[in-house]
Amino acid sequence: MKKHWYDYLWVLSLTYLILGFFNILFAWLGLLCFFIPLLIAIIGGNKGYCNRYCGRGQLFALVGGRFGLSRRKDVPRWLKSKAFRYGFLIFFFAMFFQMLWTTFLVFSGAQDLRQVVTLLWTFRLPWHWAYSGGVTPWVAQFAFGFYSVMLTSTVLGFLTMILFKPRSWCVYCPMGTMTQLICKARNREKTEV
Amino acid sequence: MEKTERRRRRAFVSTGDCVACGCCVKVCPLGAIAVVKGIAARVDEGRCVGCGKCAKECPATVIEIREVGA
Numbered sequence: 001m002k003k004h005w006y007d008y009l010w011v012l013s014l015t016y017l018i019l020g021f022f023n024i025l026f027a028w029l030g031l032l033c034f035f036i037p038l039l040i041a042i043i044g045g046n047k048g049y050c051n052r053y054c055g056r057g058q059l060f061a062l063v064g065g066r067f068g069l070s071r072r073k074d075v076p077r078w079l080k081s082k083a084f085r086y087g088f089l090i091f092f093f094a095m096f097f098q099m100l101w102t103t104f105l106v107f108s109g110a111q112d113l114r115q116v117v118t119l120l121w122t123f124r125l126p127w128h129w130a131y132s133g134g135v136t137p138w139v140a141q142f143a144f145g146f147y148s149v150m151l152t153s154t155v156l157g158f159l160t161m162i163l164f165k166p167r168s169w170c171v172y173c174p175m176g177t178m179t180q181l182i183c184k185a186r187n188r189e190k191t192e193v
Numbered sequence: 194m195e196k197t198e199r200r201r202r203r204a205f206v207s208t209g210d211c212v213a214c215g216c217c218v219k220v221c222p223l224g225a226i227a228v229v230k231g232i233a234a235r236v237d238e239g240r241c242v243g244c245g246k247c248a249k250e251c252p253a254t255v256i257e258i259r260e261v262g263a
Contacts, residue, residue, distance in 0.1 A: 001222070047231035051215030061216075074254045080210060167252040170214035180213050183231025 006052050010062055013055030017154060020147045024115075024130040024140065027147035034175065041179035045186040050176050057167050060157055064166025075164045075171055085177045092153075092174040095121055099145035107138035114141070118148040119155065200260045202243025207255040208233040217247035217256060 019026035033056070037049035050057065064070030078084055105111035115128040127147075131140050157169030170176055204226065206217075211233035217226045218234070225240035226247055234247075234256070248256040 001219075041231060045230060047213045047215065047228060050213065051218060051228055057214070057216075075252065080212070080253045080255075085212075165250075165252045165254075167214065167216050169252075170216065171212050171253045176212060176214060180231060183213070187230040187232060 004052075007058065009053055009055035010058035011055070013059050017151070020130065020150070022130060024117075024127065024143045024147055025135065027143040027150065028139075030146055030150045033150075037175050037179050038182070041182040041186075045183055047176070047179050047183060050170065050173075050179065054170075056154065056157065057170055060161045060169055061166050063158075064161040070161050070166045071163060072166075073164050075160070075168050079160075079164075079168070080171050085172050088172050089174045089177045096149060099142075099149065102145060103138050103142040106141040107136075113137040113144075115144060117144060117151060120152050200262065202245075202258050203238065203241045203261050204236045204243060204245070204247050205257050205259055206234045206236060207257070208235075210253060210255040212253050212255075214252060216250045216252055220246045220250045222246065 016026065016029060019029075036053070037047075040046065040048045064072075102111065102114075106113055115126070115131055116124040117127040118124050127144065131144075153169075153173075157173075160168035160172075204217075206226075213228045213231055213233055215228045215234075218228060222244065223240045223242065225237045225242075226234050227237070229235045243258050243260075245258045248254075248258050
């Protein structure tokens with residue numbers, strides 16, 4: 001099948017994770033992965049981001065599919081249930097807003113900058129080498145928080161890639177769930193089987 | 194001479210469970226499946242030959258290959 005330029009966006013996703021290891025401020029670029037799918041869904045009324053441009057999905061397809069690091073088993077029924085997908089979306093956003101709150105506390109001076117990356121919302125990994133000053137503390141705090149979100153979702157995606165099918169992350173990806181909800185709201189008519 | 198009944202195979206999407214990720218679209222060799230309006234995948238009955246690539250790729254396993262009358 002003919003390859004397009006957007007089939008290589010996995011390179012950007014991989015580069016993003018690597019850059020964040022050396023300089024945390026690159027984490028800000030991850031906001032593109034939030035705003036682009038939302039804008040495509042709100043303005044275009046489709047899931048063009050998931051369908052074409054999602055570098056993370058491509059990375060899972062490459063590693064799990066072509067490199068064979070996936071068991072290629074079906075995802076369990078509960079993982080694809082609406083209850084889990086919507087529940088995970090709510091949980092993910094609750095954690096996201098908690099991260100924003102922490103950023104606000106640093107902005108207001110109520111809390112000092114914490115140079116850690118929190119994996120799976122629990123494990124605090126030291127990450128101090130990736131920040132050497134130069135910006136106001138809240139800008140760095142947001143970067144640490146946002147990189148935590150991106151790394152956590154990548155780790156979860158890799159785990160489900162190994163256990164189930166390569167792009168199992170797409171089943172419960174909060175952005176995918178949210179953009180599908182936006183599309184459903186925008187295009188109320190039902191599709192036929 | 195006995196006439197054998199020809200049966201076609203075709204992909205069916207469980208629309209309600211589809212996450213509209215578009216993985217099926219990428220692997221379909223005939224361009225017979227598309228994600229419609231970001232809601233769910235839809236199969237073009239005229240083009241689909243039921244090869245099963247989409248069903249194998251679908252991360253949510255919501256595509257099934259069934260036999261249909263000729």
